[in-house]
Amino acid sequence: MESMKYIYGPVPSRRLGISLGVSPIPKKTCNYSCVYCQLGKTDHFMNTREMFFPVAEILMEFDAFLKSAVPFDVVTIVGEGEPTLYLGLGELILGIKERTGKPVAVITNGALLYDAALRAELGLADIVLPTLDAYDTVSFRKINRPHRSIDFEKVNEGLITFSKEYAGSLWIEIMLIDGINDDDVSLRKYAEALKKIKCDRVYINTPVRPPAETYAKEISPERMNRAVEILGGIPINFLDTEGFHSEIPDDYEAIMSIIKRHPMNQFEVESFLASRGCDKQAVEGICSRMRADDKVTAIDYKGIVTYRLR
Structure with missing residues (x-):
């Protein structure tokens, strides 16, 4: 199988098992420039939804992958930035669900959940995994470094509204960074924020791969235990070493x-x-x-x- 443009993996996911990735956006295209991002700094900083690629083209690649019969647990729309910037997201989710009985997940920063049309599109997914890295405007700007058109209160209200509307599984992820948002005061503010959100799981993460900014460091095991105690979440700060797959024959290209x-x-x-x-x-x-x-x-x-x- 030749190198694919939109479909990748499957790769191991600490939350989802063996995940077949779908990337509907160009490289490093996002409305945040998070200090901890494992892809490095955002190249294409934008907050306008666009039809970057034809849905039919992505689904054609998906069909080609399915013929390989490689096993996977879930189809995850995430890619190389923020997938909700893709204007064809709802159509893409429906197309994937027509082709497989496996659950469809979307990993998102949640920035655009104030948009009712987007909430309706995301409602088609089986699992949505938004991040909750900030509890106020100051922490929002310090950690997520959002596009200038994005307002914290609007984003927060969008997440709360979506959590009450959504019929699928909502898994919140909080990224804790040493010395930035892992102190008890911050953890209690997250706990207060979570009371307003109707979710099925809370995952607590910390940078385990090289971040965009060198100062975004992993928290200590003691602080992780404290976060679990206060937030009641599931820690996922460990590395996977198995489960990567590629149909590309050449090892280097794979x-x-x-x-x-x-x-x-x-x-x-x-x-x-x-x-x-x-x-x-x-x-x-x-x-x-x-x-x-x-x-x-x-x-x-x-x-x-x-x-x-x-």
Whole structure:
């Protein structure tokens, strides 16, 4: 199978199992520029929904993937930025659901949930995973660094409204950053915010992959335990090393297709290549090639090398 433009993986997801990714937006296109983003800084900063690619083109690729019969647990619309900026989202969700009985999930920053039309489109998904990183305007600007047209109160009200309208599974994720929003005062403010939101799960995360800003650091195990105690959420701050898949025959191109949307650390690369029958020498050769590739950034983060596309 040739390299695909919109479909990638499956990749392991700490919340969803083996996830088949769908990316309906151009690279690093978002209405936030979060300090912790694993894709690096936002390249295309915008807050207008657009039909970036034809829905039919994405679904054609999805059909081609389904013929491979590779197993997956869920189809996740996320990609390389904020998927709700894609104007064809509702049509895309319906098209995927016509083709598979697997659940469809959308991972979103939730910024556009004030838009009633978007809420209706997201309502078609089985699982929606919005982030709740901020509890007021100051924390919003410090952590999410939103597009200038986005107002915190509007975003917050949109999430509350959606949570009451939505019939599917709503899983909230809070990203905690050392010294920024992991203190008890912040945690209690999150707890107050959560009281207004009708959700099925709360996931507590912290940066485990290289973030956009070096100061966005992982919180301590003690603070994570405290967050779980105050928020009653599920901690997901651990790494996956198995479950990556690509139908692309060439090992190097297969890795490139994954790290375009999902950075991989050295252990994940080794595990993935081993599952494809590569010996140690071949793995070392591919890692050396990535380190020399101008399109790839190799970041030493806490003693672990992580590869992502520039």
